[in-house]
Amino acid sequence: MKFMLSTQERERTAWVTRKASELGFDLSGVAPASRFPELDKLGEWLDRGHAGEMRYLHDPRRLSLERAMEGAKSVIVCGASYRTEEPFSTQVLARPDGERPRGWISRYGWGDDYHDVLLPRLRALMAAMRQEFGEEFRAHAYVDTGPVVERVAAKYAGLGWLAKNTCLINQNLGSFLFLGAIVTTLAFEPTLGLAEAPPRDLCGSCRRCLDACPTQAFVAPYVMDPRRCIAYFTIELRGSIPQEFRPAMGQMVFGCDICQDVCPWNQRAARRGPATLGRIPEFRPRLIPPEEAAEGTQIDASPRSLFAPEIEWIASLDEEQYRRVFRRSPVKRAKYRGLIRNACVALGNSGPGLIPESRDRILRLLERLAASPDELIAEHARWALDRLNAAAPSK
Numbered sequence: 126m127k128f129m130l131s132t133q134e135r136e137r138t139a140w141v142t143r144k145a146s147e148l149g150f151d152l153s154g155v156a157p158a159s160r161f162p163e164l165d166k167l168g169e170w171l172d173r174g175h176a177g178e179m180r181y182l183h184d185p186r187r188l189s190l191e192r193a194m195e196g197a198k199s200v201i202v203c204g205a206s207y208r209t210e211e212p213f214s215t216q217v218l219a220r221p222d223g224e225r226p227r228g229w230i231s232r233y234g235w236g237d238d239y240h241d242v243l244l245p246r247l248r249a250l251m252a253a254m255r256q257e258f259g260e261e262f263r264a265h266a267y268v269d270t271g272p273v274v275e276r277v278a279a280k281y282a283g284l285g286w287l288a289k290n291t292c293l294i295n296q297n298l299g300s301f302l303f304l305g306a307i308v309t310t311l312a313f314e315p316t317l318g319l320a321e322a323p324p325r326d327l328c329g330s331c332r333r334c335l336d337a338c339p340t341q342a343f344v345a346p347y348v349m350d351p352r353r354c355i356a357y358f359t360i361e362l363r364g365s366i367p368q369e370f371r372p373a374m375g376q377m378v379f380g381c382d383i384c385q386d387v388c389p390w391n392q393r394a395a396r397r398g399p400a401t402l403g404r405i406p407e408f409r410p411r412l413i414p415p416e417e418a419a420e421g422t423q424i425d426a427s428p429r430s431l432f433a434p435e436i437e438w439i440a441s442l443d444e445e446q447y448r449r450v451f452r453r454s455p456v457k458r459a460k461y462r463g464l465i466r467n468a469c470v471a472l473g474n475s476g477p478g479l480i481p482e483s484r485d486r487i488l489r490l491l492e493r494l495a496a497s498p499d500e501l502i503a504e505h506a507r508w509a510l511d512r513l514n515a516a517a518p519s520k
Contacts, residue, residue, distance in 0.1 A: 134314040144253055145203050148246045149405050152204035154282030154316035158190035158197035163277045177352045179361055186272030193272045194265060194308045201307040202282040207233050207408040208301035213386035217433045218376055224483050226475035228436040230456060231380025232301060235431045237407035238455045243268045243305040251307060264309035275304035283316040286326045289346040290334035290384040299394035300385050334384035339373040355381035359467045360459050376471045378439060379456050417449045440468035440490055466505045469494060473509025476516030488513060
């Protein structure tokens with residue numbers, strides 16, 4: 126009977142990974158719903174205050190999958206690559222545009238909201254499981270919004286290792302991966318087997334991600350303090366961005382890809398050009414139609430992509446235009462006032478190399494924002510004005 130059960134579990138794992146591929150996932154694996162060693166350090170990390178305003182990270186169910194679902198036996202982890210053929214932020218922002226400075230929206234924000242793309246696929250996988258296995262079980266799908274630390278589960282499902290920048294790296298696809306998980310009471314054979322170790326850490330002595338971080342958010346290898354992270358400032362933080370970090374933010378408007386863009390594993394994946402590139406169309410940069418891209422008189426109404434957009438265009442959006450442009454995008458997580466706040470900082474950092482006409486145009490835009498009734502926007506616009514004026518060439 127024990128042998129038959131093991132055979133059944135093995136067949137389930139083979140079936141579910143095959144089905145996940147059919148549904149468009151690039152990677153999939155199964156891990157036991159046990160307590161992962163990395164999560165034992167979560168309490169200490171939280172006690173240090175590293176979570177900042179992200180209160181959801183204090184959910185005690187995150188400590189183990191058994192807390193997330195009573196009776197859980199397995200977790201199925203699925204990954205989808207969102208790497209596209211567009212260049213990295215480190216390449217784009219290394220060529221300043223003195224006429225219309227470009228900002229950076231994190232690569233994962235160029236297309237449709239990954240929650241809206243992955244969750245239906247995971248639910249389709251669960252529906253197929255119920256039809257295929259024909260027995261009662263409980264299952265729940267998560268995409269970065271529940272009490273499951275997907276990247277840790279992915280490690281024990283054999284999908285990659287946890288890098289020094291805390292991202293999951295797959296040896297073939299790199300780290301530009303969306304992850305989703307299904308926690309279930311159904312038993313599967315672990316992808317790695319009961320005695321096989323997770324993928325070996327191949328970071329070696331490399332510390333490019335640590336050294337490249339402009340705000341030094343990595344307090345140690347494998348340990349990040351989000352309160353120093355540009356992604357945290359531009360997405361999670363609802364109030365004022367600490368002034369000490371604003372200059373180092375450069376032209377980052379939403380998120381930050383620097384620690385991934387400098388990673389040799391992502392460089393290798395880019396050169397390799399895997400067949401999965403652009404497999405899920407919703408993750409590719411989408412073009413914003415003219416009627417949605419238009420903002421008024423300062424910027425023309427031509428269609429726009431969220432790949433390296435003009436910072437002035439973003440800063441010029443009103444709330445209605447913001448909702449139209451970002452209605453399907455994860456960028457809406459920053460909220461309107463947060464995104465305009467971020468654009469003000471990016472404009473303040475765009476001073477070197479600006480041609481006089483552009484400087485004058487940007488100063489007028491910032492002066493208008495400095496008069497905003499929203500003090501958060503106004504304060505960051507005033508900071509940007511001061512910074513641009515300080516960087517102005519002497520006459």
